[in-house]
Amino acid sequence: MLNGKAVIVTGAAQGVGRGLALAAGAAGASVAITARNLEGAEAVAAEIRARGGAAIACRCDATNKAEIDAAVAGTIVEFGRLDAMVHNATSRFSPRGVPIETVTEEDWDDQIAVGLRGAYLCARAAFPALKQSGGSMVVLTSNAGIEGSVSLAVYSTVKGAQRGFIKSLAREWGPDGVRVNGLAPVAMTPAMDRFFELQPKMKDFLESDAALRRIGDSEADIGRALNFLIGEESGFITGQTLLVNGGATML
Amino acid sequence: MSGLLDGKTALVLGSGMGSDSVGRAVARGLKALGAKVETDAAHAEGADIVIIPVTDPGGLTPALLAEMDEDEWICRCEAPLRAVRVAMQQAHAVLDGRGGSIVLLVPTISMIGAAGFSHYSAVGEGARALAKAAARGWGAKGITVNCLGLTSQQLCPDEEGQATLTKAPRALDHVPDLETEIAGFIATLVTGPGIVTGMTIMVDGGDLMSV
Numbered sequence: 185m186l187n188g189k190a191v192i193v194t195g196a197a198q199g200v201g202r203g204l205a206l207a208a209g210a211a212g213a214s215v216a217i218t219a220r221n222l223e224g225a226e227a228v229a230a231e232i233r234a235r236g237g238a239a240i241a242c243r244c245d246a247t248n249k250a251e252i253d254a255a256v257a258g259t260i261v262e263f264g265r266l267d268a269m270v271h272n273a274t275s276r277f278s279p280r281g282v283p284i285e286t287v288t289e290e291d292w293d294d295q296i297a298v299g300l301r302g303a304y305l306c307a308r309a310a311f312p313a314l315k316q317s318g319g320s321m322v323v324l325t326s327n328a329g330i331e332g333s334v335s336l337a338v339y340s341t342v343k344g345a346q347r348g349f350i351k352s353l354a355r356e357w358g359p360d361g362v363r364v365n366g367l368a369p370v371a372m373t374p375a376m377d378r379f380f381e382l383q384p385k386m387k388d389f390l391e392s393d394a395a396l397r398r399i400g401d402s403e404a405d406i407g408r409a410l411n412f413l414i415g416e417e418s419g420f421i422t423g424q425t426l427l428v429n430g431g432a433t434m435l
Numbered sequence: 436m437s438g439l440l441d442g443k444t445a446l447v448l449g450s451g452m453g454s455d456s457v458g459r460a461v462a463r464g465l466k467a468l469g470a471k472v473e474t475d476a477a478h479a480e481g482a483d484i485v486i487i488p489v490t491d492p493g494g495l496t497p498a499l500l501a502e503m504d505e506d507e508w509i510c511r512c513e514a515p516l517r518a519v520r521v522a523m524q525q526a527h528a529v530l531d532g533r534g535g536s537i538v539l540l541v542p543t544i545s546m547i548g549a550a551g552f553s554h555y556s557a558v559g560e561g562a563r564a565l566a567k568a569a570a571r572g573w574g575a576k577g578i579t580v581n582c583l584g585l586t587s588q589q590l591c592p593d594e595e596g597q598a599t600l601t602k603a604p605r606a607l608d609h610v611p612d613l614e615t616e617i618a619g620f621i622a623t624l625v626t627g628p629g630i631v632t633g634m635t636i637m638v639d640g641g642d643l644m645s646v
Contacts, residue, residue, distance in 0.1 A: 249505060283572050284520065284565065285527045292520065296513055300557060304500070304508050307553075311501050329560075332567025332633060338520075344564020345516060348556035351548025353500060423548055 185415055186213035189319075190263035192255060193217060194246045194306060195273025197224025199373035200324065200402045204270060207407020208414070209237035216259040218244035218252075219273075238263070246273040246302035249309075256309040267319040268414035269310035271303045274324070278342075279375055281335030292338055299342035303349055311362070320363035322413050323350055325425060327368050327433045343368075347425055354423030365413050366425035370432055371400040395431025405430075438469025439622040445470045446479040446529060447486040448522045457488040457540060457590055457613060464618020476525035481533075484625050485526035488540040488590075489519055489562045495591040497551025512554035519562045523569055527578070534577025536625040539566050543584040543639050546646045547600050563635055570633030579632035581624065583617065584646070586610055586639045606641025 186208060196205040197219035209215045209232035217232075217239060219225040225241035232239035240262050242255040259266055275298040277291045303323050310321060328336050329343025347366055354364040370390065376399070380387040390399055400406055409428040412418050427433060447462040462472045465484070473479040493511045503511075519539070526537045544552055545559025563582050570580040586600070588610055611617050617638055624631070637643050 284569055285524055285531075285572075287520075292517070296516070300516075300561075301505075301508065301513065304503075304512070304553070305505070307500055308503075328568075329564045332564055332569075332571055334568055334572040337565065337568040337572070340568040341516070341520065341561045341565040344567075345512075345557040345561030347564075348545045348548070348558070348560025349553050351546075351560075352544075352550065352553040352556035353548075355548045356500060356550035356553060 185411055186211040188212070189267035189414070190214045190259055190265050191216070191268040191270060191414060192259055192266065192310070193270045193272055194244070194302065195219055196228055197221045199375055200369055200371050200406055201272040202228050203371065203402020203407045204272060204410045205239070206232060206403045207411055209239055210235060211411045212237075213267075214238040214263040216240050216242055216255060216262070218242045218246070218255045220245050246271070246306065247297040249305050252305045252309045256313065260313055265317050266310060266313035267317045269306050269314065269321045270324070270410065270414070271306045271321070272324040273298055273302055275299060278336070278339050279379065282337065283334055284337035287338050295338045295342050300345050300349070303346055307353060311357070314362045315360045318361045320365065320414055321353070322410060323366050325350075325366040325368050327370070327427065327429060330368070330425070330435070331433060350425065351423045358422060363419070363422035365422060367406070367410060367413060368425055368427045368429065369400060369406040369409075370394070370429040371402045371406045373402060390432070393432045394429060398430055400428060400430055438467070439626055440465060440468040440470035443470045443484060444473060444479065444482040445484040445486060446473045446476060446482040446526070448474070448476065448525065449488065457490060458486065460613035461486055461488070461540070461618050461621065464614040465621065468618060468622045476529060479529050482529045483535045484621070485529060485535065485537045486540065486621070487519060487522045487526065487537065489542065489559055490515065490590060491555045491558070495555070495587055498554060499551055500553050503554065508554060512557050516558045516561045519558070520565065523565060527569070527573065530578050531576060536629070537566075537569070537578065537580045538621055538624065539563075539580070539582045540585055540590070541582045541635065542590055543586055543600055543637060543643045546584065547643055567633045574632055577629070579629050581632060582635040583621070584635055584637040584639055584643065585617075586642065589613055589617070589639070600642050601644070610640040611638050
């Protein structure tokens with residue numbers, strides 16, 4: 185399905201990003217896994233290679249222009265092209281529940297830097313190669329950016345901002361044949377496991393909130409939806425946010 | 436002369452950067468309806484209404500992403516979004532314990548997207564998501580938070596042209612005027628029963644209807 189394509193996934197050493205990278209690799213894409221944690225990125229790359237796929241790992245902070253530029257350049261050197269830039273990385277502050285009236289500057293700055301400036305830096309670095317390949321960009325956003333979340337107020341802001349960014353960029357890059365979309369998942373991750381340990385009732389709540397009565401799997405559910413968004417099958421879809429949540433929020 | 440906003444105090448905040456002509460026009464309109472208008476959060480004790488314009492410090496000059504350096508991105512995206520967040524915190528400090536209405540003036544181009552405005556679309560949609568989060572958090576305190584969707588011409592009067600965003604003809608025969616019509620609508624909204632919150636209402640003359 186993605187044979188011959190090269191994909192970068194930021195923040196892919198764990199969680200949803202890892203699932204996205206594994207699914208893209210399983211579908212035939214060559215995958216560059218970027219993360220600040222190089223060891224974690226190497227492990228995911230090794231997992232893809234062990235399944236017969238092609239993958240490299242890059243140490244890359246998504247807030248650092250030089251490191252993102254280097255990750256894009258390294259991917260092109262290794263795979264000869266770039267077909268999809270997937271910005272998944274999110275701040276370590278993202279899951280901490282803080283209402284907007286008490287958010288700290290450190291929390292705000294880090295979430296904006298990783299989620300929003302990271303999206304800009306990834307887009308800017310990838311554009312020439314995406315234009316050449318007729319590729320696409322996908323930003324991992326969230327239902328929190330659509331519905332608003334009291335405790336995850338900064339996260340809501342960043343995720344909403346990403347959706348605005350996606351729409352304008354889709355219009356800007358459309359004439360060049362480059363698509364830009366958002367993907368809003370609900371999936372099990374190690375972070376979610378820790379969250380459920382602290383708040384066991386939330387698991388039941390999230391499961392019952394979804395029409396399909398379960399929480400998604402990062403690779404099988406979310407990753408395959410990403411494969412659709414970066415593949416030929418979605419060639420006429422741009423500027424959209426695809427909600428992959430088992431039928432929780434419905435637009 | 437008695438007005439709809441007699442006895443009310445409105446805090447009209449700038450977005451912290453760029454043109455404040457939107458805020459000034461709305462402030463004049465609210466004043467004409469009887470409100471006392473403050474522009475400094477430090478002197479807004481007792482305010483009932485807070486207006487937060489979400490403007491582009493770049494005055495709506497298009498900036499292609501491929502040509503926008505990191506400094507410009509920070510100045511035209513991250514800084515105004517931060518200014519909205521600070522304004523929301525100031526609004527909360529003023530209204531906490533007594534209730535009231537927060538109204539954000541947001542661009543409709545951020546909802547439908549426009550080439551050259553990836554930075555400003557991010558600000559507008561970030562502000563709307565933040566407004567929803569705040570609406571959910573502050574509703575029990577009697578604070579409502581809503582957004583009014585404005586056209587580029589309303590937000591930046593120097594902007595040329597009156598083209599509609601959508602390809603469909605505008606429903607009304609004109610784009611509402613900030614000082615008279617939009618300020619009047621705000622007055623109606625904030626003196627109503629306070630049962631609408633977290634919403635975006637387009638006041639663009641019936642152009643964008645898909646959001």
